[in-house]
Amino acid sequence: MGERVLSSESIYKGRILELKVFDVELPSGRETRREIVEHPGAVAMVPLLDGGKVALVIQFRLAAGVELLEIPAGTLRRGEDPVECARRELIEEIGYEAGSLEPLAEFFLAPGYSTELMRLYLARDLRRVGQRLDADEQIRVVEMDMADAWGLVERGGIRDAKTIVGLALALQRLGGRGSA
Amino acid sequence: MGERVLSSESIYKGRILELKVFDVELPSGRETRREIVEHPGAVAMVPLLDGGKVALVIQFRLAAGVELLEIPAGTLRRGEDPVECARRELIEEIGYEAGSLEPLAEFFLAPGYSTELMRLYLARDLRRVGQRLDADEQIRVVEMDMADAWGLVERGGIRDAKTIVGLALALQRLGGRGSA
16 A cells, blocks of 8 residues: 655755655556655653652744643654653753653654654653753743643643643553553 | 744745745844744544444555554645535545534644644544545545554554544543543
């Protein structure tokens, strides 16, 4: 059921993204064009604090045009191990070092046009070491009960796919919804 | 906390995506560049069949390099009402007409670089009318118990963000996890 790539062209290679256009042949023999964003992949973490709290980040997202409330996340550097990336991003974005990073899931965010694969972790045994933001990041940290965070999902106050996935799977892992 | 756009350039305008590069000024006064994919927005539907079953689709995704198991979804046409788009895509992809489409959530898929906003619906009162695929779509439909679909999420057999969000919120709406 695959698609045979007939030709590809790199349209733009930027700081994070590369846009490519592929001409492909479908199993039916018909040809079509696919516009694909190549992305190095990313990690996202549900940071579990004492007392059933979770640490979230608020940042302005130009693509959304608003501030969004999200779990911490980051893009893989070239050749970087995802767990190391998760550990680094937790320190940078929220200022906590993780004693353990349990894999929760791996998923594509927009497989119709983006190669980005997101690896999701439950971060536990967190130790405060102080936030170390990149120069172009403006991030505020919010700590709240997991149950309150899930309430925000229900009321439309959290509008980010990886964050909804992360909270749902973390709540399940922690026994919120039966077998895990 | 916003970012002031200093200039923008359209790099590529394709069939679905437009890639733009923005030079922005951060609140700190520092300048940086944002690579943004402009997307018309999309819909995704959790189609609830008789007996607690859900209809999923399997399709090869060039960006993922594999076939993925997903809930039905589609891109908004210019000026199209999202509910009408959801109704149309359900007929095209799985061959069911929906008697009701309840909003479950709205979320960004990759707000770091994509404007795509996904609107998610629970589709009920489904009536079989026959699949009507676009010429460049090769889609197989799979019907399974919601509980089995969630089991696939847990075991890594479903690796698509909107599908995990859709199943989690549909299960909750249907009473799978307390207050909704």
